[in-house]
Amino acid sequence: MHKMLVDFLYNSGDGYGVFDAKDQLVFANPALAEIFAIELEQLTGMSFANIIRHCHQQKSGLLIETTDLDDWLLYAGQRRRSVPFRIFEADTVTGHWYLMSEQCNAQGAILLHAKDITEQKRLQFALQQAEQLLRNQANTDVLTGIANRRYFMQQAGKVLKHQQRTGAACSLLMLDIDHFKQLNDAHGHLAGDKALQFICEHIQSQLRNYDLFARYGGEEFVILLADIAATEAVQVAERIQQQLASHPMSYRTKTLPIELSVGIAELQPQQSLTELLQHADKALYQAKAAGRNCCIVAKTSAL
Numbered sequence: 384m385h386k387m388l389v390d391f392l393y394n395s396g397d398g399y400g401v402f403d404a405k406d407q408l409v410f411a412n413p414a415l416a417e418i419f420a421i422e423l424e425q426l427t428g429m430s431f432a433n434i435i436r437h438c439h440q441q442k443s444g445l446l447i448e449t450t451d452l453d454d455w456l457l458y459a460g461q462r463r464r465s466v467p468f469r470i471f472e473a474d475t476v477t478g479h480w481y482l483m484s485e486q487c488n489a490q491g492a493i494l495l496h497a498k499d500i501t502e503q504k505r506l507q508f509a510l511q512q513a514e515q516l517l518r519n520q521a522n523t524d525v526l527t528g529i530a531n532r533r534y535f536m537q538q539a540g541k542v543l544k545h546q547q548r549t550g551a552a553c554s555l556l557m558l559d560i561d562h563f564k565q566l567n568d569a570h571g572h573l574a575g576d577k578a579l580q581f582i583c584e585h586i587q588s589q590l591r592n593y594d595l596f597a598r599y600g601g602e603e604f605v606i607l608l609a610d611i612a613a614t615e616a617v618q619v620a621e622r623i624q625q626q627l628a629s630h631p632m633s634y635r636t637k638t639l640p641i642e643l644s645v646g647i648a649e650l651q652p653q654q655s656l657t658e659l660l661q662h663a664d665k666a667l668y669q670a671k672a673a674g675r676n677c678c679i680v681a682k683t684s685a686l
């Protein structure tokens with residue numbers, strides 16, 4: 384090889400290596416030796432399979448995550464030389480990422496090039512996490528930590544479609560704290576905020592993981608119960624009310640009783656989310672009119 388080229392390869396921060404047609408590594412530069420975490424003198428002459436075995440056994444160099452190394456090697460063997468050029472990402476035990484490219488010539492020799500992309504990957508992960516955080520924030524009510532109305536509307540539409548397609552039951556509960564203004568006025572807004580958080584924790588503890596529970600407005604909440612008919616939904620609502628009565632909220636030195644009125648509507652065929660919400664809202668209004676701290680099921684007839 385031309386001396387200049389050899390010097391370049393030896394001093395390059397990118398890893399370079401050449402595997403012959405029998406998959407023996409006939410040339411490697413120091414950067415590649417570092418990636419595999421094998422001394423350069425030892426590395427040169429090793430077969431691809433032995434390099435991978437070494438990394439796997441020593442838990443050093445390339446991160447080989449498998450419980451069946453022979454299977455891993457078989458799979459890798461099928462991919463190597465399957466195309467004249469291929470590109471893939473690989474990471475090391477120490478958390479570095481490399482963009483690997485393999486160029487295969489007509490005789491079956493492979494030129495391997497490994498470029499450090501750790502910084503790009505770090506930024507990519509950070510961006511993904513930031514996106515996830517933003518998505519969560521956009522869907523979450525800040526005060527209570529439960530889903531907000533926006534998220535509810537998005538998800539409820541999907542649940543309704545699914546339930547209507549399969550003909551399964553579905554009930555919507557609309558819950559509103561009774562005389563909440565009085566609580567705020569008597570004990571302060573902070574007590575009101577604590578009450579909202581307390582109620583959310585309380586309701587959440589009574590629900591299944593996949594029930595859709597959201598803060599719909601100030602002191603109003605919605606719960607969408609898939610596969611639950613109105614008669615069963617009443618039991619859920621009454622359990623929430625009874626538990627709330629027997630476990631009142633403590634605030635500073637006081638005990639603050641909190642009560643809820645609940646309107647329930649069962650999903651009808653062809654009904655839209657807006658219509659279902661209207662029915663539950665009307666039932667909630669009736670529960671308030673009936674004296675509060677009770678639960679009313681909407682009539683299935685038109686509003």
Ligand SMILES: Nc1nc2c(ncn2[C@@H]2O[C@H](COP(=O)(O)OP(=O)(O)OP(=O)(O)O)[C@@H](O)[C@H]2O)c(=O)[nH]1
Pocket residue numbers: 526559560561562563564565567571572573574575576579600601602671675
């Ligand atoms: N502390 C606190 N209060 C809130 C929040 N959102 C809404 N509210 C209060 O909730 C109260 C709702 O009052 P109303 O609509 O009159 O209802 P209510 O007093 O519960 O009466 P009924 O629903 O008829 O039983 C208002 O005083 C709002 O200020 C909040 O995030 N924190």
